[in-house]
Amino acid sequence: xxxxxxxxxxxxxxxxxxxxxxxxxxxxxxxxxxxxxxxxxxxxxxxxxxxxxxxxxxxxxxxxxxxxxxxxxxxxxxxxxxxxxxxxxxxxxxxxxxxxxxxxxxxxxxxxxxxxxxxxxxxxxxxxxxxxxxxxxxxxxxxxxxxxxxxxxxxxxxxxxxxxxxxxxxxxxxxxxxxxxxxxxxxxxxxxxxxxxxxxxxxxxxxxxxxxxxxxxxxxxxxxxxxxxxxxxxxxxxxxxxxxxxxxxxxxxxxxxxxxxxxxxxxxxxxxxxxxxxxxxxxxxxxxxx
Numbered sequence: 001x002x003x004x005x006x007x008x009x010x011x012x013x014x015x016x017x018x019x020x021x022x023x024x025x026x027x028x029x030x031x032x033x034x035x036x037x038x039x040x041x042x043x044x045x046x047x048x049x050x051x052x053x054x055x056x057x058x059x060x061x062x063x064x065x066x067x068x069x070x071x072x073x074x075x076x077x078x079x080x081x082x083x084x085x086x087x088x089x090x091x092x093x094x095x096x097x098x099x100x101x102x103x104x105x106x107x108x109x110x111x112x113x114x115x116x117x118x119x120x121x122x123x124x125x126x127x128x129x130x131x132x133x134x135x136x137x138x139x140x141x142x143x144x145x146x147x148x149x150x151x152x153x154x155x156x157x158x159x160x161x162x163x164x165x166x167x168x169x170x171x172x173x174x175x176x177x178x179x180x181x182x183x184x185x186x187x188x189x190x191x192x193x194x195x196x197x198x199x200x201x202x203x204x205x206x207x208x209x210x211x212x213x214x215x216x217x218x219x220x221x222x223x224x225x226x227x228x229x230x231x232x233x234x235x236x237x238x239x240x241x242x243x244x245x246x247x248x249x250x251x252x253x254x255x256x257x258x259x260x261x262x263x264x265x266x267x268x269x270x271x272x273x274x275x276x277x278x279x280x281x282x283x284x285x286x287x288x289x290x
Contacts, residue, residue, distance in 0.1 A: 055071070079110035104136075135163045138167070154171065165191075172236055237264060
């Protein structure tokens, strides 16, 4: 015969294990609700510029430094000269890779074309996310003197796929022979995402769409007069993350997303670009025969 549990161990027919599960779920839900309201409070009362600046120089806490640099680097006042100097210092000398990556992003947003040289040096970092931050940053700053560092890293198939994708995108702003050859070579990389990123940049700089066939691009290159190779180039805009707003974006009314618009890299529209045929270093690619 089955023995009924005493009333004290049952609640409206719910067994103790079920009560425990409900209690756990409720507690977890409370944690989520508390977290949501904490996030709402952070948005409604964000850190002040002074607090962000204090965090950015808090040498006792690397996470505070990262948060501070990220806040400054995405703020409307982050381009103040003192802050830009701080970003440069961290990009050059910061040992913590997360802080350095945040500084690269901030410097790419508020720096000048000369800062692309400093950022390009971080493509040799031993930390993958620092190299990725550098590749992304070079999409926003135009300086033709860094193209060799970019396409050499693009050609390195031991590099992370994500970094090579972003470098292929960044190279689309440089309609010149060495970049063209590196992008064509990238069409043969084993990752489709790298192939497609290189193809997009080739379309950008030539106005043509010859697919991911390396042979077709090289044939076009060698049969097209030098002065006509890049005359049909399109306007390069660095990419930004965007998506369509959905219902839940409006439900969280205190934190409605705002998307940054793609734009022209700093230095590209003010005479900072090197001439297409001004002493480029061209990778060794044989002209097709037969």
